[in-house]
Amino acid sequence: MARAVTTQRKVTNTVIAWGVGLLIFFPILWTILTSFKTEAQAISDPPLFLFFDWTLENYAIVQERSDYMRFLWNSVIIAGGSTVLGLVVAVPAAWSMAFVPSRRTKDVLLWMLSTKMLPAVGVLYPIYLIFIRLGLLDTRGGLVIVIMLINLPIIVWMLYTYFREIPGEILEAARMDGAGLREEILYVLTPMAVPGIASTLLLNFILAWNEAFWTLNLTAATSAPLTAFIASYSSPEGLFYAKLSAASTMAIAPILVLGWFSQKQLVRGLTFGAVK
Amino acid sequence: MGQITLEKVTKAFGEVEVIPPLDLTIEDGEFAVFVGPSGCGKSTLLRLIAGLEDVTSGAIRIDGTDATDVPPAKRGLAMVFQSYALYPHMTVRKNIAFPMRMAGLSQDEQTRRIDQAASVLNLTDYLDRRPGQLSGGQRQRVAIGRAIVREPAAFLFDEPLSNLDAALRVGMRLEISELHKRLATTMIYVTHDQVEAMTMADKIVVLRAGNIEQVGSPLDLYRTPRNLFVAGFIGSPRMNLIEGPEAAKHDATTMGIRPEHITVSTTEGAWKGTVGVSEHLGSDTFFHVQSSIQKEPITVRAGGEVDLHYGDTVYLTPEADKIHRFDQKGLRIE
């Protein structure tokens, strides 16, 4: 039972929690603020917080100079493509493991998880070599495949834990009610599974968007996504704080919004159902 | 029509045989209750009849036709599950309509039957809600509604009341009994609660470890339990089972006497004892009397307002014609 708490204590909690929360959030906030400053104001001493001449020029410059849209488009294709492709492969697999479990289901699931533990750097050269041979280096298609593969275990796991929550009795009820396998999947299973599939899609889109080992090592000019675009600011352009901030804000904004929706699924997705 | 016959039905999960060869007939229109302790195979038996499990050997006949290999949907049976198994993403109306939609009934017919079921089950006001917004009792009614509209040959209930609180359970018990009277359709009902069995059944099937211990009307089982297990299982409070010299006096290994068949006196009687804990229910009082004939206390039913207290000395006399006698194997001696 929740207990009534004194207002004073609640005020204290609120103040501390907001303080800590804002402190943790501050680097993001500061980046967003700086993106609206001029370069001079961005490095002014003392730093300016809110009282500066708000401007959008950095966004215009970044877009114009580095063709931001191309990187954004690459990110969307790579993250979206790998997630959708992953779902196409994972949904049937997770479905069969959840509803027609066999003695080996557990082993298969754990083995899939173990492939996620493979350190990327350990297989960097072979993948690099295969990419060269197949002409996949610096192509979006190649990255879609690799990122789909590294996230596939997470997708299967998430779906599996969601599917397992659909009680078997409901499927039996549907069968008693005269539903064949087709109707069972169409009218009962799919509507109940859609929320789980949507959460899986969301979280994996985010993970794919932020992936920064393969995207940095397997792309050059044509297929580089936003991760690589930002890395190109490493030096010396990084000293232009306002432009760096504008570019960063544009790279993280879409994901911050999606992340807000996915916060509930994050725990389940990243702990493979071990913490719910 | 809904006569259901099981012929030499067995069920094994791998090496483990949960149902040894079993024969049983449930007549059309009968209310049959499968009762027994948990793990006795009663739910498995129900699922075999439903077709949700395959029989290992033997045959199941519904109205004389062999249904052993018929898939569940085609058997013409409706089932109410323990968890109700309502479709969470559908409204009450859609839930009830689902089996009719699967059967391809016309819209008008669907609406007619839904309205009828809803008024019988007091669900009219809830038809557009989702299961998540209903109370336990209401969900139970929706599950029953979904079963009724199919107009099945028989209803199967799998411990349908076990998720309800005590007061609701009594209410739903009456409602299901009433439904049976009105529809006169065969119902098979699984429970571990002997009170449900006694109050609802036309025919009780007592199961233990997959074996049928006894089949009969509630009063048959109450009056003439075939063995010690049934004697102990049917009736509340439990029958007193007494071994040793007292039983020998009646030429039995064990004698049984129900609490309601013992007269209590403060002055004279067959067995002398001391009143231990007493349970006052208002209408009745149950005394647990410690006597010299055995270690376990003897339970006795007395009227509602008997003035006896902890530590009082009492005399107990069993009614001679209500004594049950059992032999060494625990079987009834006639």
Added chain:
Amino acid sequence: MSTRHSRSAARLMMAPAVVLLLGWMLVPLTMTIYFSFKRYLPLRGGDLGWIGWENYVRFVTSSAFWPAIQTTLVLVGGVLLITIVVGVLLSVLLDQPMWGQGVVRILVIAPFFVMPTVSALVWKNMFMDPVNGLLAHLWKFFGAQPVEWLSDVPVFSLVLIVSWQWLPFATLILLTAIQSLDSEQLEAAEMDGASPLSRFFYITLPHLSRAITIVILIQTIFLLSIFAEIFVTTQGSFGTRTLTYLIYQRVLESQNVGLGSAGGVYAIILANIVAIFLMRIVGKNLDA
């Protein structure tokens, strides 16, 4: 549904996922092991034949190896320590009744969604820059000499950046675990006369132990392969070369594939040791 028909259908449905992952695991792994026994320099003669265990010996005896191991351990250990300790405190704080809990939660989680290259660059330039960085301003405000973060205390700076990225993850999982604690347990302890502090140590913390273990294992696996943060900040200089980064340099920068592959095998073995423990916990959870 346990009919033979549905079983074979199930196997068919699993096949694509299993085949893909099997290929993803076996093909590159076999190649890495193959290269690790060869002298293989793509830009300087290519495949120069089998050399047995030499790469394995050379990798661990090179002067860069032990410093890299040390950096890896400090980085992983430091981040784990900070994220777990702060994460536990934060999750307890966020579990308290307050106004705007949802908003605070989002503020705390937000860093997790920032891509690694962005967070590394923002920290490197806008916070840790010794001239124009915000921390330099802060130091000057208090009259102190600004720190040259990424060259004076490079590993500590990296720990700080990576902790900021992973703190949300630890906090969120621990918060979820705390919320599953039956409040009656705490009330029972209160009735038994336990102070808030002993309630935390004797009830809350043991309840969190499983979640903490999971956080440690999962973070370790991800932290062992930290790459982008080092790539955009120090490029492995100033003693920030971790095992992962060392292997990367051997393979792609100095193009000594044989040597790098031997290092890769070491990294795979190391990750698997951690993975075994994680799998045990996850596997147990499957049975429940």
